[in-house]
Amino acid sequence: MTAPSSPVPARPLRYGVIGTGMMGCEHIANLVHLGRTDAVDGVAAVEVVALADPTPCSLEWGVAAAGPAGTGGTAIDTYADHRSLLERDDLDAVVIASPNHTHATVLRDALATGLAVMVEKPLCTTVEDCLDVRRMAADRDALTWVGLEYRYMPAVATLLGELRTGVCGTTRMVSIREHRFPFLVKVGNWNRFTANTGGTLVEKCCHFFDLMRLVAGADPVRVMASGGQDVNHLDEEYDGRVPDIVDNAFVIVDFANGVRGALDLSMFAEGGRHEQEIVVVGDRAKLETAVPGDTVFVGPRDRSGVREVAAPTPADVTYAGFHHGSSFVEHRRFVDCVRSGRPAEVTVDDGLWSVLMGVAAHRSIDEGRVVHLEGSTVR
Ligand SMILES: NC(=O)c1ccc[n+]([C@@H]2O[C@H](COP(=O)([O-])OP(=O)(O)OC[C@H]3O[C@@H](n4cnc5c(N)ncnc54)[C@H](O)[C@@H]3O)[C@@H](O)[C@H]2O)c1
Incomplete structure (x- = not known):
């Protein structure tokens, strides 16, 4: 499978976001803008439909960041535990933006699914966990991408x-x-x-x-x-x-x-x-x-x-966000890899x-x- 670099959507790619603090909300905002900017025939390129965070206030931030536009009008579902989000059968991709020391645990669960995964930097906090995660990622067909957007x-x-x-x-x-x-x-x-x-x-x-x-x-x-x-x-x-x-x-x-x-x-x-x-x-x-x-x-x-x-x-690039448009480009490239089956760039x-x-x-x-x-x- 290869081809996309532009038009596709017959339906949006459906995202879950794990960790909806500062960077999780930044990902949501980028996905909202990307969904609109790369829409084809009125169909959004991407939509955020599920959020997971153990902190209720962070979940509220995430829901506000997605707004009705982020979900194509569908109600957004929220979870206190990332495993409940990963049990859904309607997602295409998940973004992990929880604190660094949680990446290894959350990644082990996410990599066990068939979802495309984008994990925030740093991959994990120890070399041992990074190596373990690398072994898991090598054993799957779905995309695994690390959020080094600079x-x-x-x-x-x-x-x-x-x-x-x-x-x-x-x-x-x-x-x-x-x-x-x-x-x-x-x-x-x-x-x-x-x-x-x-x-x-x-x-x-x-x-x-x-x-x-x-x-x-x-x-x-x-x-x-x-x-x-x-x-x-x-x-x-x-x-x-x-x-x-x-x-x-x-x-x-x-x-x-x-x-x-x-x-x-x-x-x-x-x-x-x-x-x-x-x-x-x-x-x-x-x-x-x-x-x-x-x-x-x-x-x-x-x-x-x-x-x-x-x-x-x-x-x-219609959204500069906190990182001079780089997160927007990162998500657009990620979507292109998911749709084309090309390997991750990062x-x-x-x-x-x-x-x-x-x-x-x-x-x-x-x-x-x-x-x-x-x-x-x-x-
Ligand atoms: N790429 C970048 O430029 C960039 C910039 C900032 C932060 N980050 C990364 O993003 C991640 C989040 O950082 P932040 O600044 O948003 O922190 P934050 O404290 O603002 O948000 C983290 C959120 O994760 C939640 N959380 C804690 N444990 C969790 C778990 N097990 N599952 C799900 N959610 C959980 C917290 O409740 C909080 O809402 C970190 O890995 C950080 O290094 C990357």
């Missing part, structure tokens, strides 16, 4: 497009700086503790490790990191415990093909101009972009001048590698040494 941001996608033209020559270095605001408040404050998130370099930075690996075109072999919790959340307390989350770090990654990666993270730097800056240097040119931003700068070494490449949000392997790099960085910080990655072994 690659679809217009500026990032344009940078990756320039890189593919070969303008840089041989890629040698990639550096990503994220200087942003502290972690937001979450339902039940789950994100205040490393045991729930996998650690900042897994939870947050899996996005950047995924981009580094895409740019490098190779897998990582060595990770060196320095980091700590120096500023944020030190005056907070939950059930007598103070949060234990890294708020700044430098991470250096060596890739198997010799490309070097560097991450510069500060989560107490919201006063800066850009939240993220991405720089790629090859033996012929340098690429630069920023998020938010709509331009990629291409600087050849021959000093012929910096070329500016526009990176606007495409006109058919795979379980991508999810695993991005977690491996974060886990290795945390181990490097904790043990003050270089950490080696041999396949999926961190040592």
